[in-house]
Amino acid sequence: MYRKEIYVFHGDMAKKAIIRNYTASDFPALIRVQQESFPPPFPSELWWNEEQLTNHVTLFPEGALCAEIDGRIVGSMTGLLVDFDQTHPSHTWEEMTDGGYIRNHRPDGNTLYVVDICVSPSYRKFGLGKWLMQSMYEVVVRLNVDRLLGGGRMPRYHRYAKEMSAQQYVEHVLSGKLKDPVITFLLRCGRLPIALVENYLEDEESCNYAVLMEWKNPFK
Structure with missing residues (x-):
């Protein structure tokens, strides 16, 4: 099982944090973090429910991580293993994650696919999202799979959708504009x-678009 202790910083304020696998006793706190992290217009039916979380900790516990500060769960990240065909990258979140239920998890899959990552808004300045991501990279290396993969939302695209295409928006983000x-x-x-x-x-915020983004296992 995965567990590490680190110090995270907000300015000069240091806090000890724990990143570990979540368990059934954490379910209410994980649902609370989802509600805090994805307020409307994000669809409330996409927040975790107990059946989904039960599948996470039973089908692929290695891919069920949470971040804890002062005994309070303030973030989580969840994944599953899939077989990814690079020549046919298009898919939906629903197809790849089984709608968050991960019943399509493949223990022999070549890719660790990100189902979700979220951090409570009041803790985001501590850099916990990056630490959760780094921790999942470590799971990729430990399991010796090819990559971490997932679709990134584009929540500011709706502000520019009338003046540029989704591809142009991505190019502007990549260039730093x-x-x-x-x-x-x-x-x-x-x-x-x-x-x-x-x-x-x-x-709605992303106009239903996402950018498929990967981290390749440097040891493969």
């Missing part, structure tokens, strides 16, 4: 964009 809270974050975590995906998720 625009910043997107999700895509820019993933770039800073070392993820590389490989495809723009239409109708990835019902997501």
